Amino acid sequence: MRGMTQPRTRRDVFRLAGYSAAGLALAACGVQGQKAAPPKADAVADYWAKQKKNGKVVFANWPEYMPEDKGPLEKFKQDTGIAYEYKEVIQENAEFFGKADPVLRAGQSLGYDIVVMTNGIQLQHMIELGYAVPLDQSKLPNFQANAGQKYKERSYDPGNKYTVPYTSGVTGIAYNTKYVKDEITSIESLFDPKYKGRVGMMADAQEIANFGMIALGIDPEKSTEADWNKAGEKLKAQRDAGIVRKYYDQSYIDAVSKGDVWLTMAWSGDVFQRQLAGEPVKFVVPAEGGTIWTDNMLIPKGAANPVDALMLMDYLYQPAVAAELDEYIQYVTPVPAVQDLLREKAAAAKGEDKKALEDMVNSALMFPSEADYAKLRSYTQLTTQQEQVFNPIFQSITQA
Amino acid sequence: MRRLTPYLLALPSWMWLAIFLVVPMVAMASVSLQTGNAIDGFAMTFSFSNYTDALGRYSTQLLRSLLYGGLATVAMLLIGYPVAYFIAFKAGARKSMYLFLLLLPFFVSFVLRTISWNFLLSDNGILFGTLKGWGLLPEDFHVLATTFAVVGGLTYNFLPFMILPIYVALERVDPRVVEAAQDLYATKVAAFRRVVLPLSLPGVFAGVLMTFVPATADPINAAILGGTSNTMIGNIIQTEYLTNLDYPTASALSFTLMAVLLVGIFIYARALGTENVLEAAAR
Numbered sequence: 001m002r003g004m005t006q007p008r009t010r011r012d013v014f015r016l017a018g019y020s021a022a023g024l025a026l027a028a029c030g031v032q033g034q035k036a037a038p039p040k041a042d043a044v045a046d047y048w049a050k051q052k053k054n055g056k057v058v059f060a061n062w063p064e065y066m067p068e069d070k071g072p073l074e075k076f077k078q079d080t081g082i083a084y085e086y087k088e089v090i091q092e093n094a095e096f097f098g099k100a101d102p103v104l105r106a107g108q109s110l111g112y113d114i115v116v117m118t119n120g121i122q123l124q125h126m127i128e129l130g131y132a133v134p135l136d137q138s139k140l141p142n143f144q145a146n147a148g149q150k151y152k153e154r155s156y157d158p159g160n161k162y163t164v165p166y167t168s169g170v171t172g173i174a175y176n177t178k179y180v181k182d183e184i185t186s187i188e189s190l191f192d193p194k195y196k197g198r199v200g201m202m203a204d205a206q207e208i209a210n211f212g213m214i215a216l217g218i219d220p221e222k223s224t225e226a227d228w229n230k231a232g233e234k235l236k237a238q239r240d241a242g243i244v245r246k247y248y249d250q251s252y253i254d255a256v257s258k259g260d261v262w263l264t265m266a267w268s269g270d271v272f273q274r275q276l277a278g279e280p281v282k283f284v285v286p287a288e289g290g291t292i293w294t295d296n297m298l299i300p301k302g303a304a305n306p307v308d309a310l311m312l313m314d315y316l317y318q319p320a321v322a323a324e325l326d327e328y329i330q331y332v333t334p335v336p337a338v339q340d341l342l343r344e345k346a347a348a349a350k351g352e353d354k355k356a357l358e359d360m361v362n363s364a365l366m367f368p369s370e371a372d373y374a375k376l377r378s379y380t381q382l383t384t385q386q387e388q389v390f391n392p393i394f395q396s397i398t399q400a
Numbered sequence: 401m402r403r404l405t406p407y408l409l410a411l412p413s414w415m416w417l418a419i420f421l422v423v424p425m426v427a428m429a430s431v432s433l434q435t436g437n438a439i440d441g442f443a444m445t446f447s448f449s450n451y452t453d454a455l456g457r458y459s460t461q462l463l464r465s466l467l468y469g470g471l472a473t474v475a476m477l478l479i480g481y482p483v484a485y486f487i488a489f490k491a492g493a494r495k496s497m498y499l500f501l502l503l504l505p506f507f508v509s510f511v512l513r514t515i516s517w518n519f520l521l522s523d524n525g526i527l528f529g530t531l532k533g534w535g536l537l538p539e540d541f542h543v544l545a546t547t548f549a550v551v552g553g554l555t556y557n558f559l560p561f562m563i564l565p566i567y568v569a570l571e572r573v574d575p576r577v578v579e580a581a582q583d584l585y586a587t588k589v590a591a592f593r594r595v596v597l598p599l600s601l602p603g604v605f606a607g608v609l610m611t612f613v614p615a616t617a618d619p620i621n622a623a624i625l626g627g628t629s630n631t632m633i634g635n636i637i638q639t640e641y642l643t644n645l646d647y648p649t650a651s652a653l654s655f656t657l658m659a660v661l662l663v664g665i666f667i668y669a670r671a672l673g674t675e676n677v678l679e680a681a682a683r
Contacts, residue, residue, distance in 0.1 A: 098642025101438065125645075128439055197540070205643075239628055246545050246627045251518075259524045260544060384439045391644050392457075399631045399639060400460070 048136040048306075057308040058085045060112035062295070063250075064273065065166070067328040072321045073312075080315070082308045090116060092249055094204070097122035100300070104131045109302035113309035116166050119156045119294050120206050120379055121387060123163070126298065132162040133299040139310050140164065142317035150373075151334035154294065156381065163296035164313055167269075167325075168332035170365055170376060171207055172290040174256050174266030177280045187215045187286035189263060191238050200255055200264030201235075203247035205394040206379050208235060210291045211265060212394075217288070220380045225389055232393040239397055247398040257281050268365045269331040276356070283365065285375060292332075292368075292376035327357075332366060339367045432651035442647065450652040458636050458653060465633040466660065468547070469616030472554035473562075476611050477604070479555070480562035484603070487563075488570035499567070502560050514553055514624045518544065521625075545627025553621035558614060562607040569603025570596070605672055613661055633657055 059073070066073070066086060073084045089112075090096045096117070100110055117123045126132050137144070143164055151165045175184050179198070182189075190199050190211065202208050210220045212231030223231075238244055245261050253270045255261045257279040271283035297316075299309045316322060322335035323342055339361060346357035364372045382390055432450055436442035455462070487498045505513060520527055523542045531537045543549050573596055581591040619634030626632075633653065640650035 094643035098645065101645065125439065197542075244628050249623075251624075254518075255522075258522045260522050260542075384437050387644075388437065395639060395644075399636060400629060 044134045044136065047133070048139075051307045053082075053307045053311070054305045055081060055308065056083050056085075057305050057312050058087070058111060058113045059309075059312065060087050060089050060110075060115045061166075062090045062116060063088045064270075065116070065295075065329055067324065072316060072325050075321065076312055076315050080311060082311065084312070087112070092204075093118050093120055093122040097125060100131070101125075101129075104129070104301055107302070109304060110300050111304075112300060113303040113305045114297050114313065115300055116295050116297055117163075119154065119296060120204075121382060123296060123298075124156060124381070126300075127157065127162050131301050133301060133303065133306055134161055135164070135299070135313075136310065139307075140314045140317075142314045146317045146319055146322070146335050146337060148334055148336045151294070155378070157296070163298045164317075165334040166295045166297045166316075167329060168292060168294040168334065170268045170285055170290050170292050170332070170368075171202075171210070171265060172268060172283055172285040173263055174253070174271045174281050174283050175263035176256050176259050176261075177282050179259055179262040184263060184282075184284055185287050187211060187288045190265070191215065191234070191243065193241060193243060195262055196241070196243050197245050198262040199238075199243050200246060200248050200252045200261035201238075201244050201398075202252065202265045203249055203398045205391050205398070207265065207291065208247070208398065209390070209394050210377060210379065211235075214286070214289050214291075214377060219377055220291070221378050223380055225386075228390055228393050232397065235394070235397050239400070269329055272330040272363075272365075285365070285372070289375045289377050292373070292378060294334075326366065327360065330360065330363075330366060332368060336367075428651045428654065431647050432655055434648050436648075438645035438647070447648075450648045451656060454649045454652045455656060458633065461631050461636050462633045462653075462657065462660070464631070465616050465657075466664075468551050468554060468622075468632060469612050469618075471551045472558065472615045473608055473612045475551065475555040476559050476562040477608065480559055480607065481566055481604070484563045484566035484570055488567050488573075489575075499564075502563060506560070510557060511620055511624075514557065514620055517549075517553055517556070518624050521549065544625060545630075547626075547630060549625040550622050550630045550632075553625045554615045554618060557618075557621065558611040561610040561614075565606035565610065566600060566603040569600040569606075573599045601672065602674075605669070605674060608668070609665060613665075616661060617657060 065088070070084075070086060073086055076082065077084060096115070100115075103110055117126065137160070140160075143160070147164070151168075152160060154160075154165075157163045173184055173187070173190065175189075180195075189195065190201070201211070209228060209231055212235045213220045213223055213227055216227075216230055216234060218227045218231065246255070248255060248264065250270075252261070252264045252266060253274060256264045256266065257274050266283060268283055271281050274281050275283075297313050299306050299313075303309060316325065317335060319335055319337040319341055322333050323338040323345075326333040326335075326338050327342065327345075342357055343361045346354055346361055349357055360366055368376070380390075430444065431442065433444060433446050433448065434442040435445045435447050435450075487495055487502075491498050519525060521543045522528070523544065524532065528537060528541065528543070532539060532541070543552075577595055577599075578591050581595045582588075586594065616632075617634050619632060619638050622630050622632040622635055637650050637653050637657075640646045640653065
């Protein structure tokens with residue numbers, strides 16, 4: 001062994017320098033917390049006072065959430081002279097947030113002026129981390145006038161400080177009528193050994209947790225840790241019995257229309273669009289209840305054109321525009337007046353168009369009644385600490 | 401000045417390595433030892449328990465990934481070697497066309513190609529639907545959502561990376577040494593076993609290196625073609641990063657995977673008698 005007295009070679013010196021630099025770097029690199037204090041009232045006013053209209057807006061949305069001719073956006077352009085860029089870049093909340101988080105954390109701009117996110121954990125994070133620009137309520141006259149009362153009172157964003165709804169939808173069960181001859185009414189069908197290997201469940205922790213809890217008669221919104229564990233056990237038993245074929249993302253809809261799975265958890269609008277395309281799929285809200293969620297528009301921090309974005313958000317709340325949008329996307333619109341508009345349109349239409357429009361007007365899944373709403377449950381609101389308990393319970397099932 | 405020239409010439413590549421390899425690696429190493437959450441921020445606590453925790457939770461998926469990666473590599477070798485041999489020695493004037501055909505699928509995105517398999521292999525799709533219609537397959541026969549589908553997808557997606565290096569190595573084998581072997585009364589099989597095969601081993605080595613590592617770390621095939629028990633470590637890392645925002649666990653898993661792969665590669669290099677892994681891979 002070499003003693004300390006022996007001269008160090010140049011290589012040794014380099015090596016030592018390298019180690020200490022690496023050590024320092026290791027200690028210095030960190031991920032900063034961003035938890036934001038709620039904005040002060042005058043700070044909101046200050047922010048908006050500094051912004052001006054730029055004549056341009058970039059809208060990031062989910063696939064199949066805008067008619068192909070971009071009708072509503074084109075009208076917006078004609079009425080206001082604001083040019084738009086529309087990008088279908090959001091496929092999954094978690095994935096979108098995971099990609100946006102480092103960018104926004106570093107104080108950079110996402111390059112979008114409006115993004116659409118579901119009222120789950122990730123939207124909560126956006127708000128908590130100060131990634132959403134607080135909205136100037138005075139510039140949302142159409143929203144104030146036309147949005148349904150339910151869409152102004154949402155537990156995850158009281159007073160619409162950061163978001164306004166784009167559309168709502170229901171998570172229920174879709175089944176392929178070519179293979180399933182019974183009428184599906186209960187959530188228990190998803191746990192029925194008769195359909196071994198033919199059941200699709202969703203990979204999203206909250207979605208699957210909700211169905212586990214609803215099957216046990218637990219209201220997800222009021223659930224506790226003990227409830228999550230019970231639901232976890234039920235879902236694990238379902239998995240271990242080989243009933244579940246796969247835990248799906250958006251691709252479940254292809255699987256059920258092709259017949260790879262016979263019945264699956266599903267989002268209502270997806271199924272209606274497939275029905276229109278003539279595929280043998282049917283959608284039901286289970287007797288025990290389904291989940292209702294809302295996709296929300298918000299302006300991300302660092303957006304280049306917030307004024308134009310806010311104008312577009314408000315524009316979409318004109319009943320005629322909302323009706324055109326909903327006729328295509330077929331989810332629950334936040335503008336109740338749409339139902340009457342579609343009814344009038346159906347009265348004037350003929351043939352197949354008339355039938356399709358009438359079906360929409362009478363659909364409990366596009367225009368749920370109070371009784372329908374009573375059957376629908378909402379996502380659990382989780383704190384960061386709860387999330388660290390909640391996620392592993394359900395991910396250990398979907399990612400075993 | 402003249403003495404500095406080689407260093408100056410090497411500078412761009414050093415800068416590249418420093419910026420795009422060393423800095424992210426150090427940052428990742430740092431994150432893997434921190435504790436906290438995305439909302440309140442992470443702090444350096446040198447908590448090596450991140451590694452033991454992550455391994456405790458996900459050892460099944462890690463081992464499964466190595467198994468799948470290994471199986472796919474063996475399959476690729478069994479398919480790829482004959483193909484490379486054929487192109488190198490038998491294809492004649494069509495050589496470049498075959499090589500082009502081999503690379504053709506790469507003009508389509510990796511994810512899209514995997515989704516196409518999902519479409520082709522669907523239970524009642526073009527292939528199995530027809531066969532079931534003819535009564536050649538039982539009604540509940542399926543390939544999707546099985547281990548076979550995942551390993552098959554990996555094999556398909558990385559196969560060219562196995563064929564090309566083997567082809568390059570075989571291409572360099574001088575036909576005259578084979579002739580010489582035959583002149584010395586070696587049978588065709590013996591000439592292959594004792595002359596061609598040893599000469600092509602560097603290609604095999606490089607091929608295995610270039611396929612085993614990405615196949616083991618791949619999250620796409622398991623996500624698209626797999627079922628309920630086919631989750632690979634790449635999927636877990638993705639979920640930890642993007643869904644749970646648990647950056648320490650994800651970093652720790654990435655480093656663990658990297659370490660396991662490196663150890664594996666060095667053992668493999670030793671077994672093959674290659675002293676210097678990188679040199680052998682570059683050959």
